[in-house]
Amino acid sequence: MALRVAVTLGLPDRLRHDGVPTGELAAELDVDPVALDLLLDHLATLGIVERTPTGCKTTAHGAQLCVDAGNGLSDLLDVNTAGGRGELAYVELAHSIRTGRAAYPRRYGQDFWADLAEQPRLRESFDRQMTHRFHEQLPRIVVGFDWSRFPTLVDVGGGQGSLLAAILTANPAMRGHLVDLGATAADARRTFAAHGLADRAEVTAGSFFDPLPAGADAYLLFDILHDWDDEHAGRVLGRCAEAARPAGRVLVLEGVAGRLADSRSSLTMLAVFGGRERRLDEFRALAAPHGLVLASATDLTDQRCLLEFRSG
Numbered sequence: 001m002a003l004r005v006a007v008t009l010g011l012p013d014r015l016r017h018d019g020v021p022t023g024e025l026a027a028e029l030d031v032d033p034v035a036l037d038l039l040l041d042h043l044a045t046l047g048i049v050e051r052t053p054t055g056c057k058t059t060a061h062g063a064q065l066c067v068d069a070g071n072g073l074s075d076l077l078d079v080n081t082a083g084g085r086g087e088l089a090y091v092e093l094a095h096s097i098r099t100g101r102a103a104y105p106r107r108y109g110q111d112f113w114a115d116l117a118e119q120p121r122l123r124e125s126f127d128r129q130m131t132h133r134f135h136e137q138l139p140r141i142v143v144g145f146d147w148s149r150f151p152t153l154v155d156v157g158g159g160q161g162s163l164l165a166a167i168l169t170a171n172p173a174m175r176g177h178l179v180d181l182g183a184t185a186a187d188a189r190r191t192f193a194a195h196g197l198a199d200r201a202e203v204t205a206g207s208f209f210d211p212l213p214a215g216a217d218a219y220l221l222f223d224i225l226h227d228w229d230d231e232h233a234g235r236v237l238g239r240c241a242e243a244a245r246p247a248g249r250v251l252v253l254e255g256v257a258g259r260l261a262d263s264r265s266s267l268t269m270l271a272v273f274g275g276r277e278r279r280l281d282e283f284r285a286l287a288a289p290h291g292l293v294l295a296s297a298t299d300l301t302d303q304r305c306l307l308e309f310r311s312g
Contacts, residue, residue: 002039003046003065003077005039006048006065007074007078008078008080011040011049012074013058013067014028015055015056015058015062018054018055019051019052020055020056021054022055024055044056047059048062048065072129072133075125075128075132080121081122081126082112085122089102089103089104089108089272092271101274102270102271102272104272123184127187134304137300137303138163138166139166140301141166141301141304142166145298145300147170150216150249151173151174152217153167153177153216153217153219154213154216154218155220156212156221156224156239157179160184160187164201165197168197168200168201169195174200175201175202176197176201177202177204178204179206179213180206181206181207185203185205209235209236209239211243212243213243214242214243215243218244219240221236221237223253225237225275225286226269226276227269228274234286237292241287242290249295249309249310250309250310251306251308251309252306255277256280256305257276257278257279260301265277280297280307283307287309288312292309292310292312293311295308296308
């Protein structure tokens, strides 16, 4: 919590250069100076800051918590971001274990997605977090599967477009179509323009619970289904199945319990969203009512597996 509060107050960035006297810093941040000094003492114990003749200064170790550190930690720790708020829902984990439902609404009064819709700053931090979460795995995802089998690919809930942009760049004959909610869809258009893909990548602003653009060769769900309980995850798969028929494929790319998903991730999906990481048999059961049959399962990274479904 000391690290979370430090990041929320912006201390690693604020103390990055010259030391700042505690009293001056407290006035600037509108916090209690005695309490701030206690926090700084503990941060010094942790090696995040160091005392200097002029005040406290961020250490090289503490600089890993800065906004521009490139590791995504600030978006996970700041309690005013989507990631930080989501992880604090763990205090209600007992509720989730008792009921099988998300802890997030119990803590905040409404579900995670309603929070994002109402607070643009939360949505922006969530989009950054989602883009960052697979950055290191992106090359393996692109080369580990023959995406070129599908001349047209719809990335359903594709976020800011990083994955689809990488796939299209590596496969010049392909065309892509990304579907996501309005503000995120606008970010995706900018991503495709920046990669010179505007002529091959279409963007539609919309929900994956609504009808999807029909007739593509494949529909990709990347880290989508584990965010939802079986009812909602089934609805998403159903939309993909109806859009893909008769010959299109549905591609699910995420962790698979008992294979490439850890127990911590499952608890996070439960507490924040009311979802979970599923086993292969659970994916089969989820897909069957929509006429989908699991054709193959390919391990792409040490965290994610690609499940290819065809119409049965």
